[in-house]
Amino acid sequence: xxxxxxxxxxxxxxxxxxxxxxxxxxxxxxxxxxxxxxxxxxxxxxxxxxxxxxxxxxxxxxxxxxxxxxxxxxxxxxxxxxxxxxxxxxxxxxxxxxxxxxxxxxxxxxxxxxxxxxxxxxxxxxxxxxxxxxxxxxxxxxxxxxxxxxxxxxxxxxxxxxxxxxxxxxxxxxxxxxxxxxxxxxxxxxxxxxxxxxxxxxxxxxxxxxxxxxxxxxxxxxxxxxxxxxxxxxxxxxxxxxxxxxxxxxxxxxxxxxxxxxxxxxxxxxxxxxxxxxxxxxxxxxxxxxxxxxxxxxxxxxxxxxxxxxx
Amino acid sequence: xxxxxxxxxxxxxxxxxxxxxxxxxxxxxxxxxxxxxxxxxxxxxxxxxxxxxxxxxxxxxxxxxxxxxxxxxxxxxxxxxxxxxxxxxxxxxxxxxxxxxxxxxxxxxxxxxxxxxxxxxxxxxxxxxxxxxxxxxxxxxxxxxxxxxxxxxxxxxxxxxxxxxxxxxxxxxxxxxxxxxxxxxxxxxxxxxxxxxxxxxxxxxxxxxxxxxxxxxxxxxxxxxxxxxxxxxxxxxxxxxxxxxxxxx
Numbered sequence: 001x002x003x004x005x006x007x008x009x010x011x012x013x014x015x016x017x018x019x020x021x022x023x024x025x026x027x028x029x030x031x032x033x034x035x036x037x038x039x040x041x042x043x044x045x046x047x048x049x050x051x052x053x054x055x056x057x058x059x060x061x062x063x064x065x066x067x068x069x070x071x072x073x074x075x076x077x078x079x080x081x082x083x084x085x086x087x088x089x090x091x092x093x094x095x096x097x098x099x100x101x102x103x104x105x106x107x108x109x110x111x112x113x114x115x116x117x118x119x120x121x122x123x124x125x126x127x128x129x130x131x132x133x134x135x136x137x138x139x140x141x142x143x144x145x146x147x148x149x150x151x152x153x154x155x156x157x158x159x160x161x162x163x164x165x166x167x168x169x170x171x172x173x174x175x176x177x178x179x180x181x182x183x184x185x186x187x188x189x190x191x192x193x194x195x196x197x198x199x200x201x202x203x204x205x206x207x208x209x210x211x212x213x214x215x216x217x218x219x220x221x222x223x224x225x226x227x228x229x230x231x232x233x234x235x236x237x238x239x240x241x242x243x244x245x246x247x248x249x250x251x252x253x254x255x256x257x258x259x260x261x262x263x264x265x266x267x268x269x270x271x272x273x274x275x276x277x278x279x280x281x282x283x284x285x286x287x288x289x290x291x292x293x294x295x296x297x298x299x300x301x302x303x304x305x306x307x308x309x310x311x
Numbered sequence: 312x313x314x315x316x317x318x319x320x321x322x323x324x325x326x327x328x329x330x331x332x333x334x335x336x337x338x339x340x341x342x343x344x345x346x347x348x349x350x351x352x353x354x355x356x357x358x359x360x361x362x363x364x365x366x367x368x369x370x371x372x373x374x375x376x377x378x379x380x381x382x383x384x385x386x387x388x389x390x391x392x393x394x395x396x397x398x399x400x401x402x403x404x405x406x407x408x409x410x411x412x413x414x415x416x417x418x419x420x421x422x423x424x425x426x427x428x429x430x431x432x433x434x435x436x437x438x439x440x441x442x443x444x445x446x447x448x449x450x451x452x453x454x455x456x457x458x459x460x461x462x463x464x465x466x467x468x469x470x471x472x473x474x475x476x477x478x479x480x481x482x483x484x485x486x487x488x489x490x491x492x493x494x495x496x497x498x499x500x501x502x503x504x505x506x507x508x509x510x511x512x513x514x515x516x517x518x519x520x521x522x523x524x525x526x527x528x529x530x531x532x533x534x535x536x537x538x539x540x541x542x543x544x545x546x547x548x549x550x551x552x553x554x555x556x557x558x559x560x
Contacts, residue, residue: 109525
């Protein structure tokens with residue numbers, strides 16, 4: 001049976017993590033379909049059709065699908081699900097909101113944040129903030145799975161899947177979208193950035209994050225933060241890297257003034273190379289860092305910024 | 312309007328967990344247990360609604376072994392009015408908990424259910440959404456701010472790109488994110504008072520719910536360990552390593 005990947009998108013293109021979800025789905029079965037629901041989702045559907053490994057794109061048009069409300073999208077997925085062995089979504093804020101609603105309506109369990117597909121019914125997923133790995137087997141007829149995008153490498157190249165128009169299911173009338181307060185940034189998105197510069201409590205103020213912005217811009221990096229820095233109001237919530245924030249796995253992660261609570265480590269320890277800058281040499285962050293510098297970040301960061309400039 | 316909050320008994324936030332030697336799970340014997348931190352936020356939000364006159368009664372629900380009474384007592388000490396425990400020693404997965412909650416909601420008819428967005432043990436992030444689905448209710452997940460008025464709720468949600476505002480019809484299920492509020496500590500007099508508050512104990516069978524797990528845990532293992540690297544003395548040395556050894560800049 002085929003696999004259904006439910007894609008989030010911005011109206012123009014599907015999110016980058018849809019390609020990761022397709023890669024994960026390809027390990028569960030060979031026939032991968034992508035559902036693109038929206039109002040005016042034609043361009044997004046085309047972008048899904050170009051992902052290698054996609055056999056077919058289902059484009060569902062309905063005014064109710066414009067803002068990705070779980071109450072409206074879930075019935076559509078539930079309607080399609082009986083034709084599929086798996087329903088797969090990326091474990092981002094859209095997938096986490098919708099997938100459990102779909103699973104409950106189908107009366108099946110959901111596997112959250114799978115990091116490995118062992119076999120079509122068996123998955124590895126982190127528990128206890130990544131301090132243990134559970135291998136779970138689903139006995140349900142339809143398996144609803146969210147996957148952690150950083151653990152499934154998108155397949156390179158491009159595809160040209162057929163796009164099939166399907167009908168919508170209408171609105172539920174239960175909820176409505178009022179507006180968004182999205183952070184505007186020219187920097188790469190955290191979860192797909194090749195380099196991430198992150199700041200913690202050690203920065204001591206939101207003002208001091210400017211220093212990190214300069215470094216990030218020099219490196220073409222995304223900017224992240226620890227929960228402590230977000231809770232202290234230095235930066236907005238969407239900067240948070242960690243178990244309850246974003247999970248990142250860039251080539252280079254630079255942790256600045258971050259002590260390294262386990263919840264933070266859970267969000268970044270799969271990074272290829274980790275650098276830690278902290279004045280406390282006992283800070284747990286040094287236990288996962290490839291390269292550490294013990295010292296005053298207010299001295300080191302400007303020095304580092306200057307040093308990366310001259311090649 | 313009654314508000315129902317669900318509280319889960321989990322290994323305390325500060326405990327470093329140990330995977331059992333036989334790989335069947337995580338050691339829970341003689342380990343400090345506490346209320347799931349996200350559920351504390353749920354209790355706090357319900358109590359604030361009561362203090363503002365928006366809620367008439369706050370009911371704390373839990374499911375699991377008899378010791379979950381302690382978790383409910385914590386909620387009662389914070390200020391919840393009464394508790395309901397669905398007592399079972401069986402393994403409970405999110406779908407089963409959502410079904411138990413639905414049965415209790417059918418009985419109690421709350422106008423709002425508030426639960427933590429995820430539990431810090433299994434990290435599933437499912438129960439609230441599943442409950443909303445089973446009830447056919449709206450859901451306001453990952454709430455950063457909640458405003459209830461006139462049969463609806465405005466929810467500010469924490470999403471990937473920042474914040475999102477939605478308006479949902481009541482009754483509804485809310486799941487809490489970290490910054491919704493800062494939970495209070497129970498005062499000693501309130502801890503004493505909580506001992507006299509009632510906790511109703513029910514069995515899953517009495518609610519007509521089959522709690523059999525759908526996911527079978529084959530094994531639980533330690534994650535691969537990352538080796539600690541080296542400390543460098545100077546920024547120049549760091550940049551050299553990043554360029555020539557790691558090749559990442």
